[in-house]
Amino acid sequence: MGKRMIIEAPAKINLILDIKGKRPDGYHELETVMHQISLADRIILNPCASGIKLGINSGLVPYNESNLAYRAASVFFQKNGFKGGIEIFIEKNIPVGAGLAGGSTDAAAVLLGINEIYEYNLSEELLLEMAAELGSDVPFCVLGSSALARGRGEILTPLPSAVSLAIVLVKPDFQLSTAEVYSKFELAKVEQFPDTRAFLAAWGRGDVEDIAVNMVNVLESVSIRIHPEIAVIKERLKELGALNAVMSGSGPSVFGIFKERKGAAQAAETLRKWYSEVYLVSSYKRGDYDGKKEIIAGRP
Ligand code: C5P
DSSP states (O other), rough: OOOOOOEEEEEEEEEEEEEEEEEETOOEEEEEEEEEEEEEEEEEEESSSSSEEESSSOOTOOOOSHHHHHHHHHHHHHHHHOOEEEEEEEEOOTTTTTSOOOHHHHHHHHHHHHHHHTTTTOOOHHHHHHHHHHOTTTTHHHHOOOEEEEEEEEEEOOOOOOOOOOOEEEOOOOOOOOHHHHHHHHHGGGOOOOHHHHHHHHHHTHHHHHHHTTTBBBBBBHHHHHHHHHHHHHHHHHHHTEEEEOOOOTSOEEEEEEESSHHHHHHHHHHHTTTTTTEEBOOOOOOTOOOOEEEEEESS
Protein backbone atom coordinates (compact mmCIF):
# COMPACT_ATOMS: atom_id res chain seq x y z
CA MET A 1 0.00 0.00 0.00
CA GLY A 2 1.24 3.51 -0.80
CA LYS A 3 2.03 6.18 1.73
CA ARG A 4 0.09 9.15 3.07
CA MET A 5 0.23 12.21 0.85
CA ILE A 6 -0.51 15.91 1.30
CA ILE A 7 -1.41 17.82 -1.84
CA GLU A 8 -1.88 21.51 -2.44
CA ALA A 9 -4.99 22.24 -4.47
CA PRO A 10 -4.84 25.86 -5.65
CA ALA A 11 -7.77 28.06 -6.64
CA LYS A 12 -8.01 29.55 -10.13
CA ILE A 13 -9.10 32.90 -11.45
CA ASN A 14 -10.25 33.65 -14.99
CA LEU A 15 -8.18 36.51 -16.40
CA ILE A 16 -10.47 36.71 -19.42
CA LEU A 17 -13.71 34.85 -20.04
CA ASP A 18 -15.53 34.96 -23.36
CA ILE A 19 -18.55 32.95 -24.51
CA LYS A 20 -18.76 32.12 -28.19
CA GLY A 21 -22.26 30.61 -28.11
CA LYS A 22 -24.46 27.85 -26.75
CA ARG A 23 -23.68 24.25 -27.65
CA PRO A 24 -26.12 21.51 -28.58
CA ASP A 25 -25.25 19.72 -25.28
CA GLY A 26 -26.50 22.73 -23.29
CA TYR A 27 -23.02 23.91 -22.28
CA HIS A 28 -21.44 27.14 -23.48
CA GLU A 29 -18.51 27.40 -25.85
CA LEU A 30 -15.80 29.14 -23.87
CA GLU A 31 -12.61 31.02 -24.53
CA THR A 32 -11.00 31.73 -21.19
CA VAL A 33 -7.60 32.12 -19.60
CA MET A 34 -7.35 30.34 -16.28
CA HIS A 35 -4.61 31.12 -13.81
CA GLN A 36 -3.78 29.37 -10.53
CA ILE A 37 -3.31 31.57 -7.47
CA SER A 38 -1.62 31.10 -4.11
CA LEU A 39 -4.85 30.38 -2.25
CA ALA A 40 -5.15 26.64 -1.84
CA ASP A 41 -7.00 23.82 -0.13
CA ARG A 42 -4.92 20.99 1.29
CA ILE A 43 -5.91 17.46 0.48
CA ILE A 44 -4.65 14.71 2.74
CA LEU A 45 -4.86 11.26 1.21
CA ASN A 46 -4.42 8.09 3.23
CA PRO A 47 -4.46 4.77 1.44
CA CYS A 48 -6.64 2.17 3.19
CA ALA A 49 -7.81 -1.39 2.53
CA SER A 50 -11.08 -0.57 0.78
CA GLY A 51 -13.78 2.05 0.17
CA ILE A 52 -13.74 5.83 -0.08
CA LYS A 53 -14.00 7.87 3.11
CA LEU A 54 -14.34 11.63 3.18
CA GLY A 55 -13.67 14.23 5.85
CA ILE A 56 -13.84 18.04 5.59
CA ASN A 57 -13.15 20.85 8.04
CA SER A 58 -16.04 22.89 6.61
CA GLY A 59 -19.81 22.62 6.86
CA LEU A 60 -20.26 24.51 3.60
CA VAL A 61 -19.42 21.64 1.24
CA PRO A 62 -21.33 18.38 0.78
CA TYR A 63 -19.96 15.66 2.99
CA ASN A 64 -21.10 12.70 0.90
CA GLU A 65 -20.94 10.96 -2.49
CA SER A 66 -21.97 14.16 -4.28
CA ASN A 67 -18.72 15.86 -3.25
CA LEU A 68 -16.56 16.25 -6.35
CA ALA A 69 -13.46 14.92 -4.56
CA TYR A 70 -15.36 11.77 -3.58
CA ARG A 71 -16.61 11.42 -7.17
CA ALA A 72 -13.07 11.82 -8.46
CA ALA A 73 -11.89 8.85 -6.37
CA SER A 74 -14.93 6.84 -7.42
CA VAL A 75 -14.40 7.51 -11.14
CA PHE A 76 -10.67 6.78 -10.83
CA PHE A 77 -11.19 3.39 -9.17
CA GLN A 78 -14.06 2.40 -11.49
CA LYS A 79 -12.09 3.18 -14.65
CA ASN A 80 -8.80 1.68 -13.59
CA GLY A 81 -9.66 -1.23 -11.36
CA PHE A 82 -9.80 -0.94 -7.60
CA LYS A 83 -6.34 -1.47 -6.07
CA GLY A 84 -7.45 -0.46 -2.59
CA GLY A 85 -9.31 2.28 -0.77
CA ILE A 86 -8.67 5.91 0.03
CA GLU A 87 -9.36 8.25 2.92
CA ILE A 88 -9.68 11.85 1.76
CA PHE A 89 -9.48 14.78 4.12
CA ILE A 90 -10.14 18.25 2.69
CA GLU A 91 -8.76 21.25 4.53
CA LYS A 92 -10.94 23.93 2.98
CA ASN A 93 -9.40 27.37 2.53
CA ILE A 94 -10.87 28.36 -0.84
CA PRO A 95 -14.29 30.06 -0.52
CA VAL A 96 -17.16 27.87 -1.69
CA GLY A 97 -19.52 28.85 -4.55
CA ALA A 98 -17.15 31.68 -5.39
CA GLY A 99 -16.06 31.17 -9.02
CA LEU A 100 -12.62 29.95 -7.90
CA ALA A 101 -12.93 26.25 -8.85
CA GLY A 102 -12.60 25.15 -5.22
CA GLY A 103 -14.43 21.85 -5.76
CA SER A 104 -12.72 21.20 -9.09
CA THR A 105 -9.23 21.66 -7.71
CA ASP A 106 -9.92 19.22 -4.86
CA ALA A 107 -11.13 16.67 -7.43
CA ALA A 108 -8.02 17.20 -9.56
CA ALA A 109 -5.78 16.71 -6.50
CA VAL A 110 -7.54 13.42 -5.72
CA LEU A 111 -6.98 12.15 -9.29
CA LEU A 112 -3.30 13.13 -9.21
CA GLY A 113 -2.86 11.76 -5.70
CA ILE A 114 -4.41 8.32 -6.26
CA ASN A 115 -2.39 7.98 -9.46
CA GLU A 116 0.77 8.57 -7.45
CA ILE A 117 -0.04 6.71 -4.21
CA TYR A 118 -1.12 3.51 -5.95
CA GLU A 119 1.45 3.87 -8.74
CA TYR A 120 -1.03 3.58 -11.57
CA ASN A 121 1.28 5.82 -13.63
CA LEU A 122 -1.58 6.98 -15.85
CA SER A 123 -0.65 9.48 -18.52
CA GLU A 124 -1.70 13.11 -18.25
CA GLU A 125 -4.02 12.46 -21.19
CA LEU A 126 -5.96 9.78 -19.29
CA LEU A 127 -6.10 11.93 -16.16
CA LEU A 128 -7.46 14.82 -18.25
CA GLU A 129 -10.15 12.56 -19.72
CA MET A 130 -11.37 11.54 -16.26
CA ALA A 131 -11.17 15.17 -15.18
CA ALA A 132 -13.42 16.29 -18.05
CA GLU A 133 -16.07 13.80 -16.92
CA LEU A 134 -16.09 15.35 -13.47
CA GLY A 135 -16.56 18.99 -14.50
CA SER A 136 -15.57 21.72 -16.93
CA ASP A 137 -12.85 23.25 -14.71
CA VAL A 138 -11.28 19.99 -13.50
CA PRO A 139 -8.99 19.41 -16.54
CA PHE A 140 -7.38 22.80 -16.04
CA CYS A 141 -6.87 22.03 -12.35
CA VAL A 142 -5.07 18.81 -13.34
CA LEU A 143 -2.85 20.69 -15.79
CA GLY A 144 -2.19 23.63 -13.44
CA SER A 145 -0.36 26.96 -13.82
CA SER A 146 -1.95 29.05 -16.62
CA ALA A 147 -3.81 27.94 -19.72
CA LEU A 148 -6.12 29.07 -22.46
CA ALA A 149 -9.25 26.91 -22.25
CA ARG A 150 -11.76 26.36 -25.03
CA GLY A 151 -14.73 24.09 -25.62
CA ARG A 152 -16.51 23.41 -22.32
CA GLY A 153 -13.19 24.29 -20.68
CA GLU A 154 -11.44 21.01 -21.44
CA ILE A 155 -9.49 22.00 -24.59
CA LEU A 156 -6.36 23.38 -23.01
CA THR A 157 -3.32 25.23 -24.31
CA PRO A 158 -0.76 25.71 -21.54
CA LEU A 159 0.62 29.23 -21.28
CA PRO A 160 4.13 30.08 -20.11
CA SER A 161 4.44 31.48 -16.58
CA ALA A 162 5.24 34.91 -17.95
CA VAL A 163 4.65 36.95 -14.82
CA SER A 164 3.90 36.69 -11.15
CA LEU A 165 0.85 38.82 -10.51
CA ALA A 166 0.04 40.76 -7.32
CA ILE A 167 -3.64 40.07 -6.74
CA VAL A 168 -6.29 41.16 -4.26
CA LEU A 169 -9.30 38.87 -4.20
CA VAL A 170 -12.61 39.78 -2.58
CA LYS A 171 -15.32 37.19 -1.91
CA PRO A 172 -18.55 38.97 -1.00
CA ASP A 173 -20.76 37.28 1.58
CA PHE A 174 -23.09 35.65 -0.95
CA GLN A 175 -22.67 32.75 -3.38
CA LEU A 176 -23.70 32.30 -7.01
CA SER A 177 -24.76 29.10 -8.75
CA THR A 178 -22.67 28.49 -11.88
CA ALA A 179 -25.59 26.77 -13.60
CA GLU A 180 -27.91 29.71 -12.85
CA VAL A 181 -25.45 32.33 -14.13
CA TYR A 182 -24.82 30.43 -17.38
CA SER A 183 -28.53 29.78 -17.91
CA LYS A 184 -29.27 33.53 -17.70
CA PHE A 185 -26.48 34.51 -20.09
CA GLU A 186 -27.56 36.51 -23.18
CA LEU A 187 -25.00 37.56 -25.77
CA ALA A 188 -27.11 40.64 -26.59
CA LYS A 189 -26.70 41.96 -23.03
CA VAL A 190 -22.90 41.90 -23.07
CA GLU A 191 -21.38 45.39 -23.11
CA GLN A 192 -17.74 44.44 -23.49
CA PHE A 193 -16.07 41.37 -25.00
CA PRO A 194 -12.44 40.43 -24.36
CA ASP A 195 -9.84 40.61 -27.11
CA THR A 196 -8.20 37.24 -26.52
CA ARG A 197 -5.41 37.83 -29.04
CA ALA A 198 -4.48 41.15 -27.46
CA PHE A 199 -4.54 39.51 -24.03
CA LEU A 200 -2.29 36.65 -25.14
CA ALA A 201 0.12 39.08 -26.80
CA ALA A 202 0.35 41.03 -23.52
CA TRP A 203 0.83 37.75 -21.65
CA GLY A 204 3.61 36.73 -24.01
CA ARG A 205 5.40 40.01 -23.35
CA GLY A 206 4.85 39.69 -19.60
CA ASP A 207 3.41 43.21 -19.65
CA VAL A 208 1.36 43.42 -16.44
CA GLU A 209 -0.35 46.71 -17.34
CA ASP A 210 -1.46 45.42 -20.71
CA ILE A 211 -2.53 42.09 -19.20
CA ALA A 212 -4.72 43.96 -16.71
CA VAL A 213 -6.20 46.34 -19.29
CA ASN A 214 -7.29 43.36 -21.40
CA MET A 215 -9.07 41.50 -18.59
CA VAL A 216 -12.81 41.14 -19.36
CA ASN A 217 -15.41 38.61 -18.18
CA VAL A 218 -18.67 38.48 -20.16
CA LEU A 219 -20.47 36.65 -17.31
CA GLU A 220 -20.40 39.90 -15.33
CA SER A 221 -23.36 40.91 -17.50
CA VAL A 222 -25.41 38.29 -15.63
CA SER A 223 -23.88 38.25 -12.16
CA ILE A 224 -23.93 42.03 -11.69
CA ARG A 225 -27.64 42.06 -12.55
CA ILE A 226 -28.25 39.48 -9.79
CA HIS A 227 -25.83 41.14 -7.32
CA PRO A 228 -24.95 44.80 -8.14
CA GLU A 229 -22.47 44.66 -5.23
CA ILE A 230 -20.04 42.95 -7.64
CA ALA A 231 -19.76 46.21 -9.62
CA VAL A 232 -19.16 48.11 -6.38
CA ILE A 233 -16.25 45.83 -5.46
CA LYS A 234 -14.74 46.29 -8.93
CA GLU A 235 -14.90 50.06 -8.53
CA ARG A 236 -13.44 49.98 -5.02
CA LEU A 237 -10.50 47.85 -6.18
CA LYS A 238 -9.79 50.28 -9.01
CA GLU A 239 -10.10 53.30 -6.72
CA LEU A 240 -7.59 51.64 -4.43
CA GLY A 241 -5.04 51.39 -7.21
CA ALA A 242 -5.77 48.18 -9.09
CA LEU A 243 -4.74 48.36 -12.75
CA ASN A 244 -8.04 46.62 -13.45
CA ALA A 245 -10.54 44.44 -11.59
CA VAL A 246 -12.88 41.73 -12.90
CA MET A 247 -15.08 38.94 -11.64
CA SER A 248 -13.70 35.39 -11.67
CA GLY A 249 -15.67 32.67 -13.49
CA SER A 250 -19.39 32.91 -12.78
CA GLY A 251 -18.62 34.88 -9.62
CA PRO A 252 -19.16 36.32 -7.20
CA SER A 253 -15.42 36.69 -6.37
CA VAL A 254 -13.77 39.78 -7.81
CA PHE A 255 -10.03 40.29 -8.11
CA GLY A 256 -7.81 43.25 -8.88
CA ILE A 257 -4.32 43.14 -10.38
CA PHE A 258 -1.78 45.54 -8.92
CA LYS A 259 1.52 46.80 -10.23
CA GLU A 260 3.28 45.91 -7.00
CA ARG A 261 2.68 43.78 -3.96
CA LYS A 262 2.96 46.79 -1.63
CA GLY A 263 0.02 48.59 -3.23
CA ALA A 264 -1.96 45.36 -3.22
CA ALA A 265 -1.31 44.90 0.50
CA GLN A 266 -2.52 48.43 1.27
CA ALA A 267 -5.68 47.94 -0.80
CA ALA A 268 -6.38 44.62 0.91
CA GLU A 269 -6.11 46.26 4.31
CA THR A 270 -8.62 48.96 3.36
CA LEU A 271 -11.03 46.47 1.81
CA ARG A 272 -11.07 44.43 5.02
CA LYS A 273 -13.08 47.29 6.58
CA TRP A 274 -15.98 46.40 4.28
CA TYR A 275 -15.52 42.72 3.45
CA SER A 276 -14.70 39.82 5.73
CA GLU A 277 -13.10 37.68 3.01
CA VAL A 278 -10.24 39.58 1.38
CA TYR A 279 -7.17 37.67 0.16
CA LEU A 280 -3.78 39.07 -0.78
CA VAL A 281 -2.43 36.49 -3.20
CA SER A 282 -0.09 36.01 -6.14
CA SER A 283 0.33 33.69 -9.08
CA TYR A 284 0.68 30.12 -7.80
CA LYS A 285 3.99 28.37 -7.61
CA ARG A 286 4.20 24.84 -6.31
CA GLY A 287 4.96 24.83 -2.59
CA ASP A 288 4.36 28.58 -2.30
CA TYR A 289 1.25 28.27 -0.26
CA ASP A 290 2.55 26.93 3.02
CA GLY A 291 5.87 25.39 2.18
CA LYS A 292 4.67 21.83 2.88
CA LYS A 293 6.53 18.95 1.24
CA GLU A 294 4.98 15.92 -0.51
CA ILE A 295 3.16 18.13 -2.95
CA ILE A 296 2.35 17.10 -6.46
CA ALA A 297 -0.60 19.19 -7.73
CA GLY A 298 0.09 22.21 -9.89
CA ARG A 299 3.14 22.74 -12.00
CA PRO A 300 6.16 24.70 -10.86
O1 C5P B 1 -19.10 21.35 -15.83
P1 C5P B 1 -19.65 21.87 -14.55
O2 C5P B 1 -20.47 20.84 -13.81
O3 C5P B 1 -18.63 22.49 -13.67
O4 C5P B 1 -20.63 23.06 -14.96
C1 C5P B 1 -21.57 23.60 -14.06
C2 C5P B 1 -22.66 24.27 -14.86
O5 C5P B 1 -22.13 25.41 -15.53
C3 C5P B 1 -23.23 23.40 -15.96
O6 C5P B 1 -24.32 22.66 -15.49
C4 C5P B 1 -23.65 24.40 -16.99
O7 C5P B 1 -24.92 24.90 -16.66
C5 C5P B 1 -22.68 25.56 -16.81
N1 C5P B 1 -21.59 25.57 -17.81
C6 C5P B 1 -21.87 25.92 -19.11
N2 C5P B 1 -20.85 25.95 -20.05
C7 C5P B 1 -19.59 25.65 -19.69
C8 C5P B 1 -19.29 25.29 -18.36
C9 C5P B 1 -20.32 25.27 -17.45
O8 C5P B 1 -23.01 26.21 -19.47
N3 C5P B 1 -18.64 25.68 -20.61
